[in-house]
Amino acid sequence: MTTLTTLARLTLLCSLLAWLPVAADEQTSAQPLDVPELMDLMAKVTSRTDRFIETKTVAMLTQPLVLQGTLGYARPDRLEKHVTSPYEEHLIVQGDQLTLSTHEGTKRIAVNSHPLIRSFIEAIRASLAGEVAVLRRLYHIKLQGSRKSWMLTLRPLDAQAAEYLTSITLSGHGDRLATVDIREPGGDRSVMQIHEPAS
């Protein structure tokens, strides 16, 4: 009995020792990541602007819509989606105010008055800002992967939002957001791929 215990302790010690140097390295890359950690990581980014390609597959359309442009973020509450192709469209969220400018003119909407639009926008804005409390109020959250490569899946809590939205999956590397995959009930889907600016 005593021998067995000693043996077990020894094995444990050995394996720990063997793992130690690796762990020191992995702490910043492959260690399983939890949501607060990811949020802390994201919260450190103050602003960025990236190029994106968004592919929307809609049942009503014979071919997917492909939008290109830039996606900008400035901490804590400014989000800017500038579509440059196939048409010009400028969408800016600043606080509660959403401004949509097209060639036809500019429209302003109070985001808080439109719960659906709000949950879409918060999925991205709150993720980028690292505001986990906001996300938790709107979504079931599931995080997979490591710091190096993570995948955050958001499913709406609200039954009404669930009628229009199945899930939003954000994936990224470290503090960088790489894709936003939005799935809607009925099979419509939008995948946005975010690249660092070519400059």
Place this chain on the structure above:
Amino acid sequence: MTLDARPAVILWVMLLFVSGGVIANMTVTTDLTALLPRSADPTQELLVAQLRDGVAGRLILIALEGASPEALAEASHKVAHSLRESKLFTSVNNGNPANFMVERDVLMRHRYLLSSAVAPGHFSAPALRAALERQLQLLGSPAGAVMKAALPTDPTGELAHILSEFTAGEQPPVLHGVWFSRDEARAQLVAETRAPGFDLDRQGQAVHTIRTAFTSSGLPESSRLLMSGPGVFAVESRATIQRDSWRLSLVAGVIVTALLFSVYRTWSPLVLSLLPVLTGLLVGVATVQLVFGFVHGITLGFGATLIGEAIDYPAYVLTQIMAGEPLRQTVSRVWPTLKIAVMTTVFGAFTMLFSSMTGLSQLGVLTVVGVFVAGMVTRWILPALAPQTMRTVPHQILPSNVTSWSASIGKAGPIVWILVIVAVLILIVRHQDLWDDDLANLSPISPSAKVTDEQLRKDLGAPDVRYLLVINGAGQEEVLQRSESAALLLRRLIDDELLTGFDLPSLYMPSEEMQRQRRAALPPPAVLTASLSHALEGLPFRTGLFEPFLQDVEQARTGELMDIVNLQQSAFSLKVRALLLGSGGRWTGLAPLRGIESASALADRIAREAAPGVTFLDLKAEAGRLVSGYRNQSLRLTALGVLAMTAVLWWGLRDVRLVGRVLLPPFIAVLFVMTLLTLIGERLSLFHVVSLLLVLGVGLNYALFFNRPFADEDEQRRTWLSLTVCILATLSAFGALAFSRTPVLHAIGLTVGLGALVSFVVAAILGRPRVAT
């Protein structure tokens, strides 16, 4: 009881029975509009209609606070549900989009008749192409997920266009599916009662239902319910007035009883003292019911004040009793003076009968009948009911040198005259600030309730319906057509930043002419199909996707025009009924205007540019005119009443200088009270005017008795006692009211209390006691 008094007592008992029977079946109304004149002025008529039935009067704004947003949202759903179940409300809205489904369906069904975008060319190939490209772009935007369901039926976005015109005002934010204040501290609801705003009993029921719904909504103890709206205010102020008047009546009752007891030292005079005024009130109210078919709550309140003078009548008699004298004999000694006191009030109030305003003429009837009856009861019934001789003589509470003191007080005459001059000067300087014509100030709303109301109104974006565009026409169709042309004008005025938004009946119910034009703009199926397929070239929409659109356009093109009936079941039905009034050959449309910076600039532009039949109306100013009209009429009638009083005095006294001495003190008292009230910053309202009438009546009585001939010094002392008892009783009764927090009771109490005191002092100073011949 002597034999000759028997007929009077039998008559009195019969009168009590008949009056009691009438009162048992009387109709008391609290509808304020019942008091207003049947005016020939259409704007004032409209105002009255708005006060009576307007949507603004039916709105109750509700807020729940003091718990987590989740709990508040859940409670909001529960409260909304139980309010809808109660059937007391025509609509209950808490922002839940599920409740908007009926409205959305109605709009969707009639969208091609309702949308102002539908015009010739709206469905041409290029226009459709532009619409489809816009829709494609919307599909790509974050809103795509939400709007795509409507795309196959409504690719031209008519529903969105209609809604954008409806909701010009900003909607409150939505959290957890319900309306919240911007700081997310309060969940908010708007309920519209079935009952009109001035039906206080049914409003009270509605308020009670809301409270019950709140307490059973499962919110924690810490949570609070806030309510606001004209009905809520009215119900609450009625409760406050009732509470206040009971409490203060009790206080005054105790003080007056103690005072009378200290003088009479026995109970029977106390009971006798109450008989005249109670009989007067009973018979007076019964007469009002018989003459008008209803009694207004305000008539009851003011009426009780006006005949408050009758409380003094028995005191003038009972304090004059000499040892061993039967009451009958005392009465006949005092009656010559008391008779004049009664008749001056009766004739003074008589002029009010001629008022065109139901309120004033009801008051007139009540006063004339009430005071007359109280006088008669004092004269004939008291002696009949009193014991043969009073057991004790009234206790002389005044010092024995009161008569010599009264002689020296007469030397203060010049001071009174100096003060009169000062008062007149002050009133001349301050005449601008004398009157309060704000109808809102007649309603006793506490300042804190006003703050809550402003907050909730702001949070909900609820309009403050002060400014209206009034659209008159010979029929519904004409009014709706004028409403449509007014829409163009109002949009121009919005562009010029004179207002931020408006509501119009034609938004919900277009004129038949307009509907025909829109229907004519819908192309036949072959044309539309061709334009659509042309427009779709090169766009990635699936073939056949817009089949529902083609069907709906065809249905609208060949279908019936819409009618108000089509709006039933939806909230728009109520809207249209509120914004479109009339019947037969006279119809009126109302357009509430929002966000007005300068009413005068707007009124100018509308006067210059509006089509015939369209006018600008400031409800607050109009209500002010109505109130000042009411007041001016009552002042004119009072002036006539004074002439009548003077005639009565001349008939009774036959001495010009004596008439002057009797008339002066009450007028000086009214002058002083007006000056004092102005100096302490109170503006005079209708309540003050009515109270001043009482001051006039009471003051005249004091002056009459101060100038009464007396046989000896004892009688003079007894007169002083009578007057002291009267003034102390009036002071304690109305002084108590002055401490009320309810503006109405406070105004009446302060005015009458001050007035009685000043009348007494001035009458004592200016009085010239005469030795009886």
